[in-house]
Amino acid sequence: MIEFTPEMRDSEKLRRYYGFTLFTDRSKAVAHLKKLKGAPYFMSNRRIAELADICESNLSQIYHGRRGASRDYARFSEIHRDTEAAILGVRPEINPPLRGGAHMDPVGARRRLQALIALGFPMRILSEGIDWGKDPQPVHRFVTGKSGRVYIVASTYYKIKALYEKLHDVRPEDMGLSKVAIGRARRSAVLHGYAPSSCWDDDTIDDPSAFPEWTGACGTPEGFPIHLREEIPACEPCKAAAGWKEREHGTLNGGKLRAMMELRQMDAFELARRVGVSDDAIRRWVWEQRHPSMGNIRTMASELRCQMAELMDGYTLDEDPDIRPEDFKGALFRTMIKDSGRTVHQLAREAGFSHTTLYNWIKGRKYPDMERIQKVAKVMEVDWKDFYR
Known part of the structure; x- marks a missing residue:
């Protein structure tokens, strides 16, 4: 025969004579706890326990629905009505003291x-x-x-x-x-x-609606070209300001790459050897199964003797159809560098390139692409077309 404790007898009397027991389902209390702990209140267990005048550990057990050690715990679904009333009586605080368990x-x-x-x-x-x-x-x-x-x-x-x-x-x-x-x-x-x-600034890094200021012009039409030129990941505000419609597999147009390879009579093996990647990578880029980095796009454009814009969608440069990459005058470029009062090393540092890149242009080993030459012209405060005359 089962021995009834005083609590069990009281609960049975309430159930028989008044239609309810001393215990009730914890779902209402848990829902209220989630509200208090979530945005925008972020109240900690300790703060809620103080206001409800109950033990913090008991509050945590009620929230998770289990009591005891982590390896030997017992689940429960009911709590005392007085405990539920104490929890439901806690009012949210807009700016509670942030403590260890507060949700943020x-x-x-x-x-x-x-x-x-x-x-x-x-x-x-x-x-x-x-x-x-x-x-x-x-x-x-x-x-x-x-x-x-x-x-x-x-x-x-x-x-x-x-x-x-x-x-x-x-x-x-x-x-x-x-x-x-x-x-x-x-x-x-x-x-x-x-x-x-x-x-990031201290007042924006915690703001969910803020975006990183990559270029100093993010959110304007000038910001997106800077992203591409400096090989900085394009932010959403700059894409929106420039009217950028991103392709499903990235910014490289595989059809344009394939057409340029045919124009230069260069197969995947030869282009892969010059770029320093596998021929399988070139084929994946052509069929847009993978997206190459901006550095690889720039290298391919240089080896195919074209501008990056000719291989990409959604981006155009200040171009002159009468100017070809091979029209670049290396000797004139060196003279203009001296006239600007700079050395090749100084210009390279200011433009963010290596001095080897500039020497390759000067000696005719490689031709500059439009993105880089326009950046150099901006640093030197001259018209980029002057390098080709």
Whole structure:
């Protein structure tokens, strides 16, 4: 025979005589907790427990529907009516004190980690810096959004913010990190389009509606050509301002590449040898199964003796149909550099190229493409067509 405790007897009396029990389903309390912990309130468990006058650990058990150790827990679905009333009686606070368990928007934290990766800091270093261990996978899942997190707790947010303030002005090379790890982090940032710290201000990095300021002219028609010329990932405002309609497989037009290869009587093997890639990569680009980097597009344009715009969609340059790449005058270019009061090395630094590139133009080993020559002309404050006369 079952022995009834006083609580069980009281509950049975209420059920028999009044039609309800001392316990009720926890669904209403959980829904209210989610509201308090979510945007725009972001209240922590500790703050809610203080206002409800219940134990914080009990509140966490109610929220997750289980009690006991992690390996030996018991699930439950009902809570005491007084506990439910205490939880439902907590009113949302617009600006609660942010504490360890408060839920916050993950956008700012994600952007800070992406900026550090763009600077060259490996994910393993970032993971150790925020006490996530040496495994870089949690950072990778969070940064790429694959973790599915719709919030981040305040304690983690402040750890990431402190790490960002510590490292965003530091060169990874100065910390003794290997060049291989730094290069891998930077290539990953370029691949995923992560914005470095220079693209963010303190008042915009946490704003979900803000976008990184890559060029100084983002959101204007002048911004998109700068993205392409400097090989910077194009931001959505610049694409919209330029009326850019992105192709399904990227910006390279495979049909134009194939036509230019036929015009120059160059097959995939020869072009691959000159560009430094496999012939299979060329075929994939021609059929638009893969998208080449801007550097590879520039190299192909140089080897095919055409402008990048002739291989791409949605972008045009200030071009003159009467000027051909082979009309470039290397000796005249050298003279104009001297007339501007610069050396080849100084001009290369100002334009962001290597001095070897400029020497190749001067000696006629290679012809400059329109993007680069127009950038050099802008630095020298001359008309780019003067280099061809």
